[in-house]
Amino acid sequence: xxxxxxxxxxxxxxxxxxxxxxxxxxxxxxxxxxxxxxxxxxxxxxxxxxxxxxxxxxxxxxxxxxxxxxxxxxxxxxxxxxxxxxxxxxxxxxxxxxxxxxxxxxxxxxxxxxxxxxxxxxxxxxxxxxxxxxxxxxxxxxxxxxxxxxxxxxxxxxxxxxxxxxxxxxxxxxxxxxxxxxxxxxxxxxxxxxxxxxxxxxxxxxxxxxxxxxxxxxxxxxxxxxxxxxxxxxxxxxxxx
Amino acid sequence: xxxxxxxxxxxxxxxxxxxxxxxxxxxxxxxxxxxxxxxxxxxxxxxxxxxxxxxxxxxxxxxxxxxxxxxxxxxxxxxxxxxxxxxxxxxxxxxxxxxxxxxxxxxxxxxxxxxxxxxxxxxxxxxxxxxxxxxxxxxxxxxxxxxxxxxxxxxxxxxxxxxxxxxxxxxxxxxxxxxxxxxxxxxxxxxxxxxxxxxxxxxxxxxxxxxxxxxxxxxxxxxxxxxxxxxxxxxxxxxxxxxxxxxxxxxxxxxxxxxxxxxxxxxxxxxxxxxxxxxxxxxxxxxxxxxxxxxxxxxxxxxxxxxxxxxxxxxxxxxxxxxxxxxxxxxxxxxxxxxxxxxxxxxxxxxxxxxxxxxxxxxxxxxxxxxxxxxxxxxxxxxxxxxxxxxxxxxxxxxxxxxxxxx
Numbered sequence: 001x002x003x004x005x006x007x008x009x010x011x012x013x014x015x016x017x018x019x020x021x022x023x024x025x026x027x028x029x030x031x032x033x034x035x036x037x038x039x040x041x042x043x044x045x046x047x048x049x050x051x052x053x054x055x056x057x058x059x060x061x062x063x064x065x066x067x068x069x070x071x072x073x074x075x076x077x078x079x080x081x082x083x084x085x086x087x088x089x090x091x092x093x094x095x096x097x098x099x100x101x102x103x104x105x106x107x108x109x110x111x112x113x114x115x116x117x118x119x120x121x122x123x124x125x126x127x128x129x130x131x132x133x134x135x136x137x138x139x140x141x142x143x144x145x146x147x148x149x150x151x152x153x154x155x156x157x158x159x160x161x162x163x164x165x166x167x168x169x170x171x172x173x174x175x176x177x178x179x180x181x182x183x184x185x186x187x188x189x190x191x192x193x194x195x196x197x198x199x200x201x202x203x204x205x206x207x208x209x210x211x212x213x214x215x216x217x218x219x220x221x222x223x224x225x226x227x228x229x230x231x232x233x234x235x236x237x238x239x240x241x
Numbered sequence: 242x243x244x245x246x247x248x249x250x251x252x253x254x255x256x257x258x259x260x261x262x263x264x265x266x267x268x269x270x271x272x273x274x275x276x277x278x279x280x281x282x283x284x285x286x287x288x289x290x291x292x293x294x295x296x297x298x299x300x301x302x303x304x305x306x307x308x309x310x311x312x313x314x315x316x317x318x319x320x321x322x323x324x325x326x327x328x329x330x331x332x333x334x335x336x337x338x339x340x341x342x343x344x345x346x347x348x349x350x351x352x353x354x355x356x357x358x359x360x361x362x363x364x365x366x367x368x369x370x371x372x373x374x375x376x377x378x379x380x381x382x383x384x385x386x387x388x389x390x391x392x393x394x395x396x397x398x399x400x401x402x403x404x405x406x407x408x409x410x411x412x413x414x415x416x417x418x419x420x421x422x423x424x425x426x427x428x429x430x431x432x433x434x435x436x437x438x439x440x441x442x443x444x445x446x447x448x449x450x451x452x453x454x455x456x457x458x459x460x461x462x463x464x465x466x467x468x469x470x471x472x473x474x475x476x477x478x479x480x481x482x483x484x485x486x487x488x489x490x491x492x493x494x495x496x497x498x499x500x501x502x503x504x505x506x507x508x509x510x511x512x513x514x515x516x517x518x519x520x521x522x523x524x525x526x527x528x529x530x531x532x533x534x535x536x537x538x539x540x541x542x543x544x545x546x547x548x549x550x551x552x553x554x555x556x557x558x559x560x561x562x563x564x565x566x567x568x569x570x571x572x573x574x575x576x577x578x579x580x581x582x583x584x585x586x587x588x589x590x591x592x593x594x595x596x597x598x599x600x601x602x603x604x605x606x607x608x609x610x611x612x613x614x615x616x617x618x619x620x621x622x623x624x625x626x627x628x629x630x631x632x633x634x635x636x637x638x639x640x641x642x643x644x645x646x647x648x
């Protein structure tokens with residue numbers, strides 16, 4: 001079943017005193033429920049712009065994005081925000097935990113925007129999720145008292161606590177050492193699979209990208225599928241964000 | 242409905258968490274608001290105390306609004322005091338007037354230990370004290386029992402009390418009037434000291450007591466006048482009715498004058514405290530404006546700092562409305578709490594004995610907390626909170642999410 005579909009999506013921006021700059025060119029992508037897709041690309045290839053579009057944070061200049069086979073272009077701002085909250089979970093390179101709040105409070109935060117039962121059961125749901133990522137002993141720790149790996153686990157728990165159907169991971173291991181990065185990715189993969197969510201990983205790390213089942217490369221705004229062996233070949237230093 | 246309720250509670254929980262987490266920053270910024278509200282509330286409160294003090298001072302001399310004075314003359318001779326009294330009593334009965342006083346003047350020689358001196362006598366009824374907010378410094382004002390005393394009860398002024406050696410009233414000191422017949426009166430009260438009364442001696446007594454010691458000539462020479470305390474709304478109508486009724490009862494040749502003698506009437510309907518209020522209002526508005534300005538400033542700076550955090554929240558599904566509401570709530574909740582603290586501080590300032598003694602000495606109806614000041618303080622705090630929250634909230638909803646996250 002198709003969860004997310006991009007059809008001939010373009011995105012361009014108008015630069016002052018210049019012709020429009022086309023960042024994404026005719027992007028086609030189909031992501032199914034439970035899918036695991038990786039996208040690799042150089043810096044400036046349009047990865048952030050694509051992330052904005054996939055996360056319903058921006059609209060394409062042309063083409064169409066379908067979520068659950070429904071076009072999202074004309075969704076009103078509030079409905080689009082609520083859909084993002086309930087169906088999409090974000091994991092960022094720099095973790096982006098809210099400072100001054102414990103691990104538990106960070107995981108509770110998305111549930112503050114949830115309706116009904118999820119909202120009222122927010123603390124117990126957050127505790128369950130932290131338990132699943134192996135952090136039940138660090139619930140009351142502040143982010144600055146956690147290691148990088150632990151912070152990213154909190155971020156994973158926070159992204160998954162509302163049981164999203166799509167997880168967008170933007171350089172999830174970018175700020176971690178190789179060993180920690182591998183364990184975090186293994187956890188992310190496992191938790192996503194258990195919950196049946198689709199996972200899109202945007203990364204420059206070919207080893208991380210290789211964990212996905214389907215692989216894409218974004219080059220100068222053009223998205224094209226690549227073979228896993230090709231991905232591993234791309235694990236060269238020049239493929240960076 | 243459940244979703245709406247969860248959203249509302251969620252927004253409040255979020256705002257509270259923000260306040261808790263950023264307590265140092267919030268505390269620092271709200272100190273300014275609390276100080277501004279305390280200042281505006283104190284200024285208004287002290288102003289209303291001063292206004293009340295001024296009002297009561299005016300009421301002591303001219304009487305409380307509306308005080309009607311009734312006097313009668315005759316172009317053919319003198320007015321018979323008894324006829325005047327009867328005509329006045331009928332009118333009082335007819336219009337159900339509760340507070341009246343018959344006032345008159347006289348004089349007598351009093352024998353002091355160091356010689357005899359002429360003193361002024363003022364006669365007035367028991368109700369006079371209520372109508373003029375009259376208070377005695379020692380002893381008590383006239384009561385019903387004083388009407389039946391064999392030795393008249395008198396209240397003397399402070400200057401006379403001092404000349405008598407300031408005897409304690411519990412020792413029932415007396416004053417001796419000399420004249421055609423010597424009369425001994427018991428001092429039951431002493432008036433508070435007044436300015437410019439040095440060497441002036443004054444005795445107050447009930448009209449019934451004066452009638453007993455005065456000669457018929459004295460009574461005829463000094464026709465008493467009457468006062469009544471009536472609701473201000475009825476004053477104008479009663480003035481005409483009393484003129485008509487009392488003049489009618491006194492017969493041909495009698496001229497009856499009824500007029501308002503309280504300070505409000507003398508000012509012709511203008512607010513006597515207008516200029517005081519304007520000055521106080523101006524100072525208070527300036528104080529509040531400065532407080533609001535600093536809060537808006539701090540709020541804007543902190544929202545700039547929190548843009549990344551707002552972006553993260555938006556990625557979790559926080560709607561623009563929700564972010565707007567949370568930032569507004571944070572500001573509003575904070576300033577309302579700060580406003581409340583400011584009002585409490587102002588309460589202690591306004592009710593402080595030192596302040597009261599210096600601003601409103603002798604005020605009879607001292608308000609425990611000038612409600613007007615407290616209301617203005619709280620409204621001001623809420624308005625400042627709304628204003629200070631609005632600008633940052635507008636900035637917050639315009640944030641571009643991914644840009645904000647990478648800020």
